Amino acid sequence: MAKSSPKQPFFGFRGGWLTFWITVACATDMTLFGYDQGVFSGVVVTQDFLKLHNLVGPTKTNLLATVTAIYDIGCFFGAVIAFTIGERLGRKKAILLGTVIMSIGTVIKVSSYSLQQMIVGRIVLGIGNGINTATAPIWQTETAQAKWRGKLVILEMAMNIAGFCLVNWINYGLSFVAGSVAWRFPLAFQFVFIFVLFATVPWLPESPRWLIAHGRVEEATDILACIEDKPTASPVVTAQLHEIQYSVNYEREHTIKWKDILLRRNKDTADTKTLRRLLLGANTQLMQQFGGINIMSYYMPTVLINSVGLTESMARLLSACNAVSYLIFSSAAVLLVERWGRRGLMLLSTAGQLLSFLVITILLRYAVDDKKEVLGSASIAFFFFYFISFGVGMLGVPWLYPTEVNSLPMRTKGAALATGTNWITNFIVVEITPIGIQNLGWRFWIVWTVTNALFLPVIYFFYPETANRKLEDMDAYFRENPSVIVIKDKDATMAKRPEKYVLQDQEDMQREEGIGSEKVLSAFNWGIHLAASQSITSQTTNPHEKRQPRGLTRPYEGNPTERDDYLRKYIEREKPPAAMPQDMPPRGGYEPVQYKRNLPAKGFRPGILLLGMGAVMSYGWYKLIGGMREANELGREKMWARINLIPLLQAEEDRDQVRRYLADQKREKELLGDNAKVYNSDRFVRPTFAVTPPPTTN
Incomplete structure (x- = not known):
């Protein structure tokens, strides 16, 4: 068997x-x-x-x-x-x-x-x-x-x-x-x-992380092996297991209570500006909702019917067409999220929303007061442009920013606060929208023009950049007690990783003791991207001053000798690109290389090109909508003409029939009387069989 x-x-x-x-x-x-x-x-x-x-x-x-x-x-x-x-x-x-x-x-x-x-x-x-x-x-x-x-x-x-x-x-x-x-x-x-x-x-x-946090390490190891498609004894699986264990232990030991955050009782809270970082993350969700997105998402047909004056069928059709362009441009945001950074996309997106609401307000104001339907139709193009602007930046960044700006122990609480802010502000917007449209009319759009105008300086002056930065970089930035107005610090607003953090990483690697273990750790960190060396090292803001902790400050809790042994075995067995000493990166790592894209020296930037495409598409929709609306109006005119003309034609036909009937009656009466001797005149020959009248006598 x-x-x-x-x-x-x-x-x-x-x-x-x-x-x-x-x-x-x-x-x-x-x-x-x-x-x-x-x-x-x-x-x-x-x-x-x-x-x-x-x-x-x-x-x-x-x-x-x-x-x-x-x-x-x-x-x-x-x-x-x-x-x-x-x-x-x-x-x-x-x-x-x-x-x-x-x-x-x-x-x-x-x-x-x-x-x-x-x-x-x-x-x-x-x-x-x-x-x-x-x-x-x-x-x-x-x-x-x-x-x-x-x-x-x-x-x-x-x-x-x-x-x-x-x-x-x-x-x-x-x-x-x-x-x-x-x-x-x-x-x-x-x-x-x-x-x-x-x-x-x-x-x-x-989730392997959840299993490890609840003591089910063996089950988590099997799942990690399946996800990586490697044996359970593979160094890659073992390294990930140790990394997750270290992260879980660190979060447990550095958990901060909400009460301590609000009252600033915890020293770490004051050092790394935990409350400020929580508010920055949650406020991105507030700006997303009060930017006006769910006016459109929940009530787009209602807005087009009540504010623009479209029919129900046309309003639903335009909502569907708008969703297609929304999908296209929200997907295109991935091309800009690292190049322009989080601040850049939020500023670009909010500026587009401000322009959209401003033009919508002006067009609907004159469309209502001057009874010009063409202005209402023109506003539809800017409803489309609003969704394009929102999809480029404010759709995804408010969900991404809280996970980057908060420290590791506060990541879960930061996500909870941001999500709760999203739903509460979402409820407020959805609750007031129908009431505002009914009672304020075109003035309702002034509210959202003002909110977007207020958000622009908030983003510009108070939001530091998080793109292309490590979590340890953000901890180091807030530990330096930076000014609330970030525009004064170029390193806080640039999308590229600041040079000082790159130099700090190199200094940290050079300070590691033990040349042999340093080379092994550098090769391992360079080959499979394990952040062990960054987790256990220290750095200084000034190399000539005392060393200050940066990032994860607890030393590796396992046996360093055992760790070095399995790293060496991994190099000998798997033969990664950095297996040989001459192939390993130099101490401190390679200098960052700025690769140039194969683009013309002169021409449109991708962001400008993207906005241009959005404007062209919005204008195209405007022309298409105008043509469809004119066709519908012409069709309605023909329909009403037919509806009104049929009774008139029927009445005219009835009158003609009555005239013909009366003429026939008159003719019949004339024929029966034969007063004019039309049919009984002397021109006709008497028939031979007619009775001859008797002769007259003298």
Whole structure:
């Protein structure tokens, strides 16, 4: 009898394929998030939904706004749940719990026949979504290979916009359908994403970092080996295991309580400006929401109907077309995020939003007061340009910046504060938008013009750059007690890594004692990017002054001799590029090289070219929309002409028929009387058989 082979974990998937399926699950979660953000924009303009839930008329605007915005309150509580009990459940169980809650909320909404039922369904769905959106990105980054992490995070943001794009086209297609299916179907379509999550998450691996934090080291080692597609005894797997263990222990020993942060009781808090860094990260989410994005995401058709004067079908079509351009330009942001930096993209994006709202306000003001519909049509192009500007910068940077500006012990708390800020401000914006459009009209857009104008100097003067910097660089920067106004410091605003941090790294490496172990560590750090040397070394702000700790200051807790042994064995066995001493980098590392792109010496910069493409696309949409609107108006004129002309033609035909009838009656009467002897005259010969009258006598 043949011996059966042992059961393969994760259906035999390893390495890239295992990462692919984890990405499918996480990307599906973010797609569902984007779908949920856009689905209600089509529901709230469906007449069957409004009549069934008694939301018709201007007196119900406040209630309609609450029904829409209550979803964000559920998301806020879901995020709180994720950061409290989510750590005890694990990444997989937290996502499955959130998916179950979303399933319940979807069933309640799809079967809704009362306003109370719809409100409960929105809250329940929001709780599930809040848990999932707070957990899925963490699960993705903790299970992906280092070389893929950044790209996968960008992919998830793109999938979020893809879900938003998909639901806008579904809403447009269902605008031609009557009855409850026009709003029940898009709500029920969420089960497609829920099914994918239930079909993938249960059999995928748990986060190795979470397993190590809960003492399940052996299981974490097996999962790391599967992710890297290497044996469990591989030096790469062992090195990652030790790195995660060190990180977990460091976070436990340096955890800071919220009370200590607010009261500044902890020395580390004062040294590294923890409170300031938390506020900088959370404020990016506040600026994202008060920049006006969810006015458009939640109410785009409503805005186009009430503010611009479009029909429901045309408003849904333009919302769908806008989602396509939104997806394209948000994906293009990956080309600029490192080149222009976080500050540069936030400034560029906010300036574009300011310009969009300013022009929209002016055009709608004259369109309403002067009754010029062409100005309302022109404003549509700047609605498109707003989404392009937002997608280039303020879409992704507010999610990225809090993870970079906060220190390692405060990363989780910083993410929690930023996420909570996002949902609370999201609720405020969604709640006030319908009320503002109804009561203020075109003046409502002045509010968002002012907020974006205020955010520009805030970003310019107070936000330090985090691009191309290590976490230790940010700790060193804030430890130097920098000025609140960062524009005074060139190193704090440049997108390229400051030279002083590069020199500090070289000095740290030169101060390491033990030439042999230094070479091995340098080769290992250069070959497989283990940050051990940076974690255990020290640096000085001034080489001639006393040494100050920088970054992770605890020494390596294992046996250095054992560590050096397995590093040497790795070099001898695997033969990496730096295996031979003559092939190793020089002490202090190589000088940074600035590679030039193969671009013409003169020409447009990529950012200017991107904005130009956005302007051209916006103008193209404006011309297309104008032509479509003129065609629709001409079609409506022809339709009304036919409707009004048919009775006139029928009446004229009836009058002609009456005239012909009267003429026939008159003719018949004349024929019967034969007064003019027309048919009985002497011209006709008498028939021979006629009776001859008797002769007359004289």
